[in-house]
Amino acid sequence: MSDAVENEFIQLIRGQSGAGxxxxxxxxxxxxxxxxxVVSVEVGPHLHQPYGIVHGGVYCAIAEEVASVAGAVWLGGEGKVVGVNNSTDFLRAVTEGTLTATGTPVHRGRSQQLWRVEITGDDGRAAAVGQVRLANLQ
Structure with a gap:
């Protein structure tokens, strides 16, 4: 993918921030x-489960979106990606502050990709770690 196409695609993704x-x-x-x-998410009651901590599904959803966006940017105009597996481990409870999620590739191939997403709290300690497998659709 050319730098111009890559930059345009990245701007498109950033432009969707706040949507969906x-x-x-x-x-x-x-x-x-x-x-x-890398994304951030402010923690508030809308993300809590009944015990006042971030719901596990929130971590899974963050991992899925980060991996999907990362995989789509890498694949560029060559097709689309869809998640086919999401395995997210919850390591530590978070009640407030900001979550920061960082997605990096483990494997990127012709038909599939595997991304690791680490989600940390304000203190930099891991709150959850996800691994998301994507299928590349041509």
Missing amino acids: FGGGIGMNYLEVTPDRV
């Missing part, structure tokens, strides 16, 4: 490149 499911939970794109996507 990610927008609904307050996802803010901080960095979007073919090799790394």
Whole structure:
């Protein structure tokens, strides 16, 4: 993918910040490149489960979106990506502050990709780690 096409695609992704499911939970794109996507999410009661901590599904959703955006940016105009597996481990409870999720590639091939997404709290400690497998659709 040429630099101009890559930059245009990245701007398109950033322009979607605030839309869709990610927008609904307050996802803010901080960095979007073919090799790394970083987002932040402000924690509030709308993300809590009944015990006042971030719901596990929120971590799964963040991992899915970060990996999908990263995989789509890497694939560029060659097709689309869809998630086919999401395995997210919850490591530590978070009640407030900001979550930061960083997605990096484990494997990027012709038919599938595998991305690791680490989600940290304000203190920089891991709150959750996800692994998302994507299928590349041509």
